[in-house]
Amino acid sequence: MFSTAHHIKRVAIVGLAWVALTAASTGEQVADLIEAGKPIEAFALAQEKAGEGDPEGQFALGWFYDNGENITADKAKAAGLYRKCADKGLSQCQWRLGVMYDTGEGVTEDPKAAFGWLKKAAAQDNLAAQVSLAVMHANGRGTPVDFAKAMDYYQAAARKREPHAFYGIGILYLEGQGVAADKETAAAWFSVAAALGDESGRAITDQMLADQKTEVLDRVAAKATALYSDYVEPVRPLPTQPAEAPTEAPKGP
DSSP, X not given: OOOHHHHHHHHHHHHTOGGGSOTTSHHHHHHHHHHTTXXXXXXXXXXXXXXXXXXXXXXXXXXXXXHTSSSOOOHHHHHHHHHHHHHTTOHHHHHHXXXXXXXXXXXXXXXXXXXXXXXXXXXXXXXXXXXXXXXXXXXXXXXXXXXXXXXXXXXXXXXXXXXXXXXXXXXXXXXXXXXXXOHHHHHHHHHHHHHTTOHHHHHHHHHHHTTOOHHHHHHHHHHHHHHHHHHXXXXXXXXXXXXXXXXXXXXXX
C-alpha cells in the first residue's frame, strides 16, 4: 500500500498548478508573469497583494516560499501565509495547509488538523483535497479507517477525471479494501489512470500485465474501456473499412 505522505506530496505538486486559481485574479496575474519569464515581478506582485490582505496574493506568496522559487525556501513562512488565506476560505490554501500538517512541513505534524483542513477544501470540490481525504480514510490517518468513505471521495474525484483517483480505486481493489479483491478490475482502474497521464498507474499497469495471457489482457481491456467510457468520455469503436468490391473477370471477346 502506498503511503499517505508519499501520495499527498505527489498531489501537492499537481495542486499547486496555477490553473487552480480563478480567472482575472491576482493568481492569474502572477501566473502570467511567471510564464513570461518575469519571476521577480511575479514575486513583487504577490508580496504587494499579500500585504493588502488579498487571499490569492497570500497563496501566491506562500507558493514562492513553499517551493523556493527564486528565493530561499521557508516552509514555516509558507504555512503561515497559507493559514491566512485558508481562514478566508480559499480551498487551495486549505488543501495545501492540510498537506503540510500531514507531512510536518513548516508546522508540527498533526494528522487530525490535516484532516480538518482537507475536509474543508474537499467540501469546496477541491479535487486534490478529495483524493487526499480518500487516502487518509483508507490509511486511518487523522481519522478512523473507512474504506467506504475512501471510495466515495475517490469516486467523486474520478467523476471529474482526476487521474490519481482512478489509481486509488485500483489500490482498493488490489488490496481488497472495502471491496472484494480483484486484480483484473484493479488493473482496469490502473489502466485508466495511466491513460489520463498518471505515472503511478502506468508503472503498476505495466507490472501487473507483463506476461499475462491474451484472455486476461482482453478482459482487462474490456473493463478499462467500460470505465473510461463511463467516467471520462465514450469510447467509439474504430470504423471498419468497407469491403472492396470484387473486380469483375474480364469478358471474352
